[in-house]
Amino acid sequence: MIFLPPSHKNQNFVWFLLASVLSLCHTPYTSAFHCRSPSSRHFPSRRLSPSPLGVVFPAGPSLAASTKDAFGLTAETVSETAYTRKTKRESKSVEGTGQGQKQKARRSLIRSNVLQKRPVVLRLVPQSSAKESLRKGDPWVFSDAIKRKINGPPGCLALLQDEAGKPLALGLYDSSSPLAFRMLSLYNSPQRRNRLLNRRQRQEETEEWHKSEPNEVSSSLIASRLERALDLRERLFGVSSHLMLRPPSLSPSPSRSLEEVSSEREREGVSVTTGYRLVNGEGDGLPGLVIDRYGPYAVVRLDGAGPAGFYDGGGIGQFLVDRLHGLDAVFLKGGVTEGAGREEGEGASRKSVSLLASSSSCPSKDVEVLLKHPIEFYENGMVMHSDPLRGQKTGAFLDQRENRQIIRKIAAGGKRVLNLFAYNGGFSVAAGQGGASHVTSVDSSKGAIEASRAVWERNGLSPGRHLPVVGDALEFLKSSTEFNERVEAMLQKEDLGGVPGGGDVKVKKKEWEVVVVDPPSFACSRASLMGAEKKYKELFEMAARVTASGGCLALSSCSSHLRLERFMEICESAVSSAGRTGKVIEVRQQAGDHPFPLSSFAMRYLKFVLIELD
Known part of the structure; x- marks a missing residue:
């Protein structure tokens, strides 16, 4: 001593x-x-x-601090503990008042039952390829890669470990879905973060990582990623797009065309695209959350029971209303059973729509009143319609926006255009605005054809230039091909009897200078991929047969299971089987407001190929 x-x-x-x-x-x-x-x-x-x-x-090292460092969230969350404490103080200071309830709801982006429970622990099967895929950034792990199924409410947090028990990622878990795990954050080991720490400290951090409180890890993470997603759209479409002026009422007078209205808006500095995707799920680091904006309204869609059980729809809706200027209301598309967190509860309609949040300027709180008529928005100067109440997805397909602009350009000069699987006529209106002499819209749904007729006329286009057809696209192509074959046979025999129009065969022959084929996803699963490829080939071959010489054939697929390379092979085979040759003008995928993780092939779902046929 x-x-x-x-x-x-x-x-x-x-x-x-x-x-x-x-x-x-x-x-x-x-x-x-x-x-x-x-x-x-x-x-x-x-x-x-x-x-x-x-x-x-x-x-x-504290538990919360080491957890945030391990997930790599420190830069995003910006002192998450301070954020959580501030939220608690603000809520407590105004507890019992309307202001306090609003303050609390604004910060509730995750369901409370998720935050109150610790993550379940999952482990990969030995030698699973999912381990390397996760490290590359692929956010999906399917149920067959997980060693043992653990029961838990859909959307609960889960810690995913490799076969040796080392932590890999934190994410959403749904034991009832083939897509069992959706990654929120990748685990960054303490060894890589700071090599100055001794062995004992690294071991303690690794052991304590999975014990962290979920709200300390995820509460402000969702808010920061939402902010990042909105910031990207502001940069893509300009801040002025958030003014979201409604499309003007078009005068029946030919002196006031939509082109003039669009030019006027551009001179005023107002964007003419007011419909786009705000959040694209995993592409924006928010698994399963899709948000589309249509002018003054936004529509939220939750992809499955896991995301529905994880996100607090009301909190997200209020966040958007507070954050975005000119947003009147936010809707949720698809029924969600409260408490169960499932997207489709018993008796719930797939087309059910509920109001998540609204601003003080919203004209009504009734969904039926707000969505009585389709929502109007701008797309590259065109007035387009979205119908969340009666339409598919969130009401419109925004991922083809830039591809519609291509069709608008190549239809110039009075081209005849055929739009197959037209839905509400997006490609048809684009061709009409581009200067097509005539457009034929084909869809099997009568409601979709009526919608295409309405949006055509809403843009001030002449009804005489548009032919809406209710029918199956493949049957329409077959009948057109058979008609053309009869015409060819009669031409060879120099016998024109029975052919409508007599000697004016070329005018009556069913051919189009521009043909657009935008079918639904034929391959909804890996098992159905082979059958889907046959359907694509047959459909594309028939479309090539009705495309005029020197015309353009636009082929598309929205199947995530079909790779772009294989899709190109199908296009080549179909055109060749039709006895045609051609050259590729454009190969495109979804637009920039539909981002996807670099290493995730499944989210590169949209394929669009434009071919000029000889």
């Missing part, structure tokens, strides 16, 4: 020794110390705590 005479300096020295021992042992007593010494620069990933004498000492 060393005896030191009582003095002020010696007392400070004793405190210094005691604090050093406690800090090395990581005991709770270190929380009373304050660190303000130059030595803190040697411990960049560790908190520094004050001592009673103002001497600086590094404290042991």
Whole structure:
């Protein structure tokens, strides 16, 4: 034992020794110390705590801090603990008042039952390829790659480990879905984050990582990623697009055309595209969450029971209304059973729509009143319609926006255009605005054809230039091909009897200079891919037969299971089987407001190929 005479300096020295021992042992007593010494620069990933004498000492890593560092969330969340404490103080200070309830709802982006439970622990099967895919950024893990199924409510948080028990990622879990795990954050090991930490500290951080509270990890993470997604759209479409002026009422007078209205808006600095995707799920780091904006309204869609059980729709809706200028209301497309978190509850309609949030300027709180008529929005100067209440997905297909612009350009010069699987006539209106002499729209749905007729006339286009047809696209192509074959046979025999129009065969022959084929997804699963490829080939071959010489054939697929390389092979085979040759003008995928992870092939779902046939 060393005896030191009582003095002020010696007392400070004793405190210094005691604090050093406690800090090395990581005991709770270190929380009373304050660190303000130059030595803190040697411990960049560790908190520094004050001592009673103002001497600086590094404290042991806290559970919340180590968890955030492990997920790599520190930069995104910007002091998440401080955010959580501030939220609690604000809610508590106005508790019991309407303002307090609004304040609390605004920050509730995740369901409370998810935050109250610790993550379930999942483990991959040995030698699973999902391990490497996750590290590359692929956010999906299917149920066959998980070693043992663990029961839990859809949308609960899950910690995914490799076969050796080492943590890989944190994400959403749905035991009832083939797509069992959707990654929220990839685990960054303490070894890679800070090699200055000793072995004991790394081991403690790894052991404590999965014990973290979910709200400390995820509450502000969702808000920060929403902000990042909205910022991307502002850069893509311009801040002025958020003014979201409704499309003007077009005068029946030919003196006021839509082109003039669009030019006027451009001169005023107002964007003429007011319909686009705000959030594209995994592409924006928000698995299963899709949000489309149509002018003054936004529509949320949750992809499956897992996301429906994880996100708080009301909180997300209020977040959007508060954040985006000119947004009157946010709707949820698809029924969700409260508490169960399933997208389709018993008796729930797939087309059910509910109101999540609305602004003070919203004209009504009744969904039926707000959506009595289709929502109108601008797309590259054209007035388009979205019908969330009666239409598919969120009401319109925004992923083909830039491809419609291509059809608008190549239809110039009085081209005759055939639009198969027309839905609400997006490609048809684009061709009409581009200068097509005549457009034929074919769809099996009578409601879709009526919608295409309405949006055509809404854009001030002449009804005489548009022929809406209710019928099966393949049958329409077969009948047109058979008619053309009869015409060819009669031409060879120089016998024109029975052919409508007599000698004016070329006018009556059913051919089009531009043919657009945009079918639904034939391959809804991997098992159905082979049958889908046969359908695509047959459909594309028939479309090539009715495309005029020198005309353009636009072929598309929205199946995520069909790779682009294989799709190109199908297009080549179909054109060849039709006895035609051609050259590729454009090969495109979804637009920039539909981003996808770099390593995820499944989310590169849209394929669009434009071919000029000889």
